[in-house]
Amino acid sequence: MPIVEKSLVTVDRSERLEIEGIDVSGDWNTFLRSRVQTDLDVRIVDWIRSQPQGDTISRCWQCGTCTAGCCLHTDYGLSEFNPRYFIYLAQVGYEEELRKYATTIWRCVSCNKCVERCPKGVKVEEVIHTIGSYLEFTGGAPESPADRFDRAYTENLLRRGVLDEASLFRTYERMEGRTMPAGEMLKMGFQLFRSGRLRTGPLAHRTRGWRRFGNVLREKLKEDERCRRASLSAAGGTGGHSP
């Protein structure tokens, strides 16, 4: 019977060989990797379920409706972005495989089509973000451009309570080590000016009473972070990674 699942086949050596006019070329030392996974860690799903946005993960029955309707998977052809599969890997605790998607998982654009379509009421978008957070907090997930943009966006917003778009753009360009060509920069500056959003730096708008409210928000963000880390520790350092 032919082996169709190529990922399970390991070829140690391929050779072209002819002996006494007979072609005996082939793959040598070919063997199959084990299909049995023994290092599954069900504490991952326990942790995700214990989070406010991950509590519906256990309802998933793997029908695949979310993936079939996901704009990234279907419209944009990002086949590796598969919400059903992310949920499956988290449910069974296959951390090694899940970590391969630590960056991809954050490409979700939060359109919530998956949530609308899920027949089991899984809050798919929230669940996969919680899975992403798990991977981020337990280490090993490299910071993606989307992560960096989120960080720049949050810091920018926390400064005055209103987004300073020009400053956000400059910060993000710096983070990515990019410089926009002068012509494009001028064009964008003009568009920002026309839309009244070129007030930047000290001239940028500010939300009234922001100092007090901003401090409360900062504390809340820190508290959320502490809670997440504490719950990961309580889950026993799942996957052997320290939070």
Ligand code: SF4
């Ligand atoms: S649509 Fe809902 S039940 Fe079906 S795979 Fe997606 S999350 Fe699971």
Ligand code: SF4
């Ligand atoms: S919210 Fe995310 S996972 Fe759901 S359909 Fe939209 S892009 Fe896909």
